[in-house]
Each structure stands twice: as C-alpha cells, then as structure tokens.
C-alpha cells in the first residue's frame with residue numbers, strides 16, 4: 296500500500312517542466328511582482344478572461360487587496376517602525392504575558408506548544424522566540440547587533456510569511472526554529488558550535504520559508520510564475536526564500552557594521568542552509584549523511600562538517616512534525632493537507648492537472664501522512680538518531696513517530712474499512728500534548 300505513495304511523493308515534489316504545461320493560462324501569470332502571490336494572479340486571470348461583468352465586485356475586491364499589498368510592500372521603512380517585539384505584548388493581559396514568559400523558560404522542551412505560544416504572543420511567536428534565543432546565546436552582544444535593526448529585520452521576516460497559508464506561515468517558521476534550538480542543544484553537537492554556527496542555524500530556521508506562496512514548485516513551473524523562470528525551475532521556492540532573506544538583511548542593515556567579507560560569507564552560508572531544505576535533494580543529503588556515519592569520519596572541529604550537520608539539523612527541524620506529540624502533530628498534518636487541497640482546488644478551478652496529494656476526494660490525510668513518514672521522515676530521523684546517540688530527545692522523537700504512524704494507520708483504516716491489510720496492523724490513536732517527555 297505504501298508503495299503506491301512513493302511515486303506520488305516523487306512527482307509531487309519533482310519538476311514538471313514537460314508537455315503538460317497549460318499555456319492557455321500561463322501568459323497572464325508572467326506579471327512581474329516582487330513577492331509570490333500566485334492566487335491573486337490567478338484571480339485576475341479568471342476575472343479578465345472569463346467572468347465579465349458578473350464578477351465586477353470580486354475584481355474590485357482583488358484590486359483593493361492588491362493595492363493594500365503594494366502599499367505594505369512599498370513601506371518597509373514605515374513597517375520597520377511598527378513594533379513586533381515582545382514590547383507589543385502591552386496590549387495583552389498581564390496574565391498572557393506571564394504565561395508566554397513561563398513558556399519561554401521551557402523553550403527547550405520537545406512538547407513545547409507553539410500554537411499556544413503564538414496565541415499568547417498575539418501572533419508574534421517568531422519575533423518573540425528569536426529575540427529570546429538571541430539573548431540566551433548572547434548573540435546580540437557577540438555580533439554587536441543593533442537592537443532596532445534586529446527588531447526591524449525580524450519584523451520583516453515575520454510579516455513576509457503569509458498568514459493565510461494554513462501551513463507555510465510564521466508559526467511553522469517559529470516551530471522549526473524551536474526544533475532547531477532543541478537540536479543545537481544536543482550534547483554531540485553543542486560543545487563544538489561557534490556563535491556564528493548558532494546565529495546561522497537560528498536565522499536559517501526563522502527565514503527558511505519566508506514569502507512562501509502556499510503552492511509548490513511544480514505549480515509555479517506549470518503556471519510559468521516569474522519566480523520559476525527567475526530560478527530556472529530549480530529550487531525555485533528555496534532560492535526565493537534565501538534571496539528574500541538577503542534582501543531583508545541588507546534593507547534592515549543588520550549586518551552593515553560587519554566586514555564585507557564576513558557579511559557576504561553569512562549570506563552565502565544562509566543560502567546553503569535554506570537550499571538544503573529542498574525536498575528534491577532529500578536523497579542526496581541522506582546518502583551523504585549515512586556515508587559519514589558508516590565511515591565514522593565526521594569531525595566537528597571542521598567548519599565544513601559542522602555546516603553539513605547544520606544543514607541536516609535544519610532538514611530535520613523542517614519535517615519534524617510527525618515526531619511531535621500526537622495532538623500537535625495531528626494539527627500540523629491537517630494544516631499541510633489543507634494547503635495541498637487548496638492547491639488542488641485551484642488547479643481544478645482553472646483546468647490544470649491536479650497535482651499528486653492535492654486531490655481532497657482521492658488523497659486522505661492519513662494516507663498522505665503515512666507516505667510522508669515512511670519515505671521522508673523515518674529514514675532521516677533514524678540517521679539523526681545514530682548521529683546523536685545516546686540522545687533522550689532522539690529516542691523520544693522516534694517513539695512519537697512510531698506512535699503517530701500507527702495512529703494514522705488506525706484512522707486510515709476507519710476511512711477505508713475494506714483495506715484489511717493495513718487494518719490488521721492498526722493501533723488505537725493515543726497520546727496527547729501533556730504526555731510528551733519533558734526534554735530540556
């Protein structure tokens with residue numbers, strides 16, 4: 296049964312620069328934009344070409360939305376003055392403040408509830424978390440960072456995530472950053488890391504999906520989005536996340552006091568980390584990692600080896616949802632599938648071929664999750680476990696992973712009772728947020 300999903304996964308993430316391109320819709324999507332808003336582009340296409348007078352109201356709404364977005368993007372300096380820092384918590388009850396601060400005192404625990412933290416910080420989880428972690432590691436002092444510039448940079452990053460995306464939004468970035476922090480604390484790694492490694496690891500985690508449009512690379516390619524041609528159909532989204540981050544770094548002037556070669560090196564290494572999250576390169580990284588572990592030749596005194604492990608750590612953090620406690624894991628699964636289904640609905644509406652895993656009628660959440668766990672998450676975390684051994688955190692993550700996979704098996708069974716083979720191995724859903732091990 297799982298084998299059915301392997302080709303689906305491969306084709307979901309692989310390039311689609313072939314004859315299936317729907318050129319009838321493509322031209323309109325060439326409109327040059329700074330950001331990555333394919334949904335808006337498609338709505339313009341629909342209203343211009345097919346809908347006529349009936350949807351004049353919709354068109355007006357789109358125009359208003361567009362001008363608001365243009366305003367937002369054109370007024371970076373102004374936005375930089377808006378407080379995104381924990382200072383903005385003054386709008387909240389002292390109670391909320393206290394609870395958020397209490398949560399930060401346990402930010403290194405694996406059952407950290409990022410959804411709750413985001414609510415307690417009034418949607419500022421990413422900025423609040425990053426400021427806290429920069430303080431924990433004394434990075435502001437070490438790199439002589441200007442707090443105003445740091446605040447402006449983090450505010451830009453958080454704001455450039457699309458809050459309307461069910462999955463690829465600022466809460467996902469905060470979640471990945473929190474996971475990254477847990478991995479940076481692994482004893483095998485922590486003692487070797489330099490302040491620059493830690494700075495890069497946290498920055499890459501926070502910005503790794505910035506301005507994600509909520510659709511995947513094959514979608515951008517087949518609709519001839521300008522980002523696809525800009526990056527020649529290769530690591531399109533990851534390149535955009537990286538270049539957007541570099542743009543915001545320069546605009547905020549966060550690194551402008553550093554020697555040119557150092558800030559250039561930081562930009563390049565951030566790119567290398569963010570580009571490693573391209574799921575198309577999963578096997579390449581997994582094979583190299585496995586080889587290093589087999590040969591026992593990783594030398595963390597070497598900067599290049601530490602960088603490789605940071606790439607792997609970021610990849611793990613990016614796909615660690617199935618390793619969280621069931622209650623958190625389930626929410627992420629529902630969110631990512633909702634995003635897939637939205638892309639599928641969009642493709643259906645505009646007569647594009649529906650991408651693998653994006654058809655709500657055919658692709659159930661349990662089936663998508665079991666495929667994702669089996670082919671992406673499990674192989675990676677088994678090697679991470681080997682690398683970090685002995686690690687209580689890695690063992691906890693694998694335990695959750697196996698439980699969650701079994702839970703999805705039970706749920707899939709409930710959806711398709713005729714699937715007797717998978718039902719025979721199914722277990723009852725179990726676990727909750729409070730049940731997770733408290734690793735600090």
Ligand SMILES: [Zn+2]
Pocket residue numbers: 467471503504613
């Ligand atoms: Zn991500």
